[in-house]
Structure formats: structure tokens, C-alpha cells
Amino acid sequence: MPTWTLHQGDALTILPTLTDPVDAVICDPPYNSGGRTMTERTSRTAREKYLSESGRNHGFDLGDFTGESRDQRSYAAWLAMILAHGYRLTRPGGAALVFSDWRQLPATSDALQAAGYTWRGIAVWHKPIARPQPGRLKQECEFIVWGSAGAMVPGNRPVYLPGHFTGSQPRGNARVHITQKPVRMLQDLVRIVPPGGTVLDMFAGSGTTGAAALLEDRSFIGIEQSATYAAGARQRLAEIAPHAAA
Numbered sequence: 205m206p207t208w209t210l211h212q213g214d215a216l217t218i219l220p221t222l223t224d225p226v227d228a229v230i231c232d233p234p235y236n237s238g239g240r241t242m243t244e245r246t247s248r249t250a251r252e253k254y255l256s257e258s259g260r261n262h263g264f265d266l267g268d269f270t271g272e273s274r275d276q277r278s279y280a281a282w283l284a285m286i287l288a289h290g291y292r293l294t295r296p297g298g299a300a301l302v303f304s305d306w307r308q309l310p311a312t313s314d315a316l317q318a319a320g321y322t323w324r325g326i327a328v329w330h331k332p333i334a335r336p337q338p339g340r341l342k343q344e345c346e347f348i349v350w351g352s353a354g355a356m357v358p359g360n361r362p363v364y365l366p367g368h369f370t371g372s373q374p375r376g377n378a379r380v381h382i383t384q385k386p387v388r389m390l391q392d393l394v395r396i397v398p399p400g401g402t403v404l405d406m407f408a409g410s411g412t413t414g415a416a417a418l419l420e421d422r423s424f425i426g427i428e429q430s431a432t433y434a435a436g437a438r439q440r441l442a443e444i445a446p447h448a449a450a
């Protein structure tokens with residue numbers, strides 16, 4: 205029977221208090237990216253970065269979140285500290301899957317390795333309804349930088365996972381977070397953990413990783429800094445597994 209826990213607070217404060225081992229870290233950090241100049245990247249809030257002006261003014265009443273104002277060097281250093289805690293908790297042979305956009309790919313792969321993981325590759329999340337840009341290549345992909353805590357052992361019943369995912373961000377009422385990921389994609393990703401295993405996401409947002417874990421019969425430990433999003437994530441997880449809160 206899978207269980208779930210959702211801590212509210214700063215990952216760097218809560219992670220040192222965790223001791224139970226996990227089978228994988230699957231996380232979607234605030235990218236600290238977006239914008240043409242460093243000033244644009246470090247001075248705008250998450251809402252300003254990730255929602256269009258019309259979305260901000262008319263459509264979405266989605267909560268803002270903090271932690272989006274680091275420059276690239278401090279992002280790499282901060283993410284390495286966070287992932288080092290994830291590495292400490294990951295069982296030998298377990299995995300780390302970390303979302304990134306194109307701009308933060310080098311920083312993310314550096315942070316993953318600095319934390320102690322062995323870098324294994326990059327998977328692609330293709331977003332079919334991304335905005336075309338005149339005279340430029342369309343930015344229609346985000347990435348999953350992944351690695352393992354030492355050697356990986358496929359076991360007697362290995363899984364065969366894709367390295368390419370297609371899916372749009374949830375829309376309309378299904379969209380409850382500015383940078384929400386499609387739960388279908390996460391349901392594939394959590395299968396890197398054996399059934400009954402545990403996934404840790406220290407940037408839980410609306411709880412998509414946790415929802416996917418529970419739907420796939422895996423346990424979940426989440427951390428989310430925003431009180432609003434943490435409450436929403438708890439509600440989402442409780443709707444899937446009402447009696448499984450640890």
C-alpha cells in the first residue's frame with residue numbers, strides 16, 4: 205500500500221531532516237531561466253516569466269512562487285546542494301531525474317554530477333502547442349537530465365522506458381500551477397522505481413509527481429515551499445489516496 209507525505213517549507217531546511225531512503229528523486233526545480241538578459245531572468249517573478257500578459261491579466265489566477273531570481277552560477281551551486289541531499293537519501297542504484305529548460309541544461313548536468321550522481325543521459329519532453337517564433341527555431345522542448353546513485357542493476361523484471369515524451373501542459377480547470385507538468389508523462393517516469401518503491405520530489409508544486417507515483421502504486425515524499433501550492437498538492441494527493449498520508 206503506497207503512502208505519501210507532503211512537507212511545506214524550504215527544501216534546503218527540510219531535506220537535512222529526512223532519513224528514510226528513496227528509490228528515486230524526480231524533481232522539477234524553479235528553472236531560474238527565461239528572458240533575453242540576466243536582468244530579465246533575475247528580476248521577474250514566476251508569474252511574469254511563465255504566464256503571457258493576457259494570461260496574467262485575464263485567464264489564470266495561479267499563485268506566484270519564489271526562488272526564480274538566481275543567476276546561472278548560483279543556480280548551479282544551489283541545485284547541487286539540494287541534489288546532494290537527494291543523493292544522500294537515494295538507495296544505491298536508484299535514479300535522479302531533474303527537469304530543465306535548454307538554457308539551464310549545462311548547469312543542471314553539472315549540479316547532478318556535483319551532487320554525486322552518475323550522469324546517464326537527457327530525455328526530451330516535447331510540448332506540441334508551444335508558440336512559434338518568427339525567424340527562429342521553435343522552443344518546444346524541455347528536458348529531463350538523469351543519472352543514478354552508482355551502478356544501476358536492471359533486476360529480474362527490468363522496465364523499458366521511453367527517452368522522449370509528448371504532452372501539453374494541462375489547460376483550463378486542470379491547470380492549477382504555473383509550470384505544471386502532464387501527469388501522464390510523470391506516470392511513465394515514476395516507473396523507473398520498482399512497484400512499491402518511493403519517489404522524492406523536493407519541488408512538488410501542485411503534486412504532479414506525487415499523483416503519478418500514487419497512481420502507479422509507488423510511495424511519495426514531497427516538499428513544497430509555497431503554502432498555497434503545498435495545500436493544493438495535499439488535497440490532490442488525498443483525493444487519489446485518502447488513507448495513505450504517512
Ligand SMILES: C[S@@+](CC[C@H](N)C(=O)[O-])C[C@H]1O[C@@H](n2cnc3c(N)ncnc32)[C@H](O)[C@@H]1O
Pocket residue numbers: 213214215216232233234235269270271381383384385386406407408409410411412413427428429430433
Ligand atoms: C517548476 S515548479 C514544480 C511544478 C510541479 N512539477 C507541478 O507539476 O505542479 C517548482 C516549485 O518549486 C517550489 N519551490 C521553489 N523554491 C523552493 C524551495 N527552496 N524549496 C521547496 N520548494 C521550492 C515553487 O514554489 C514551485 O511550486
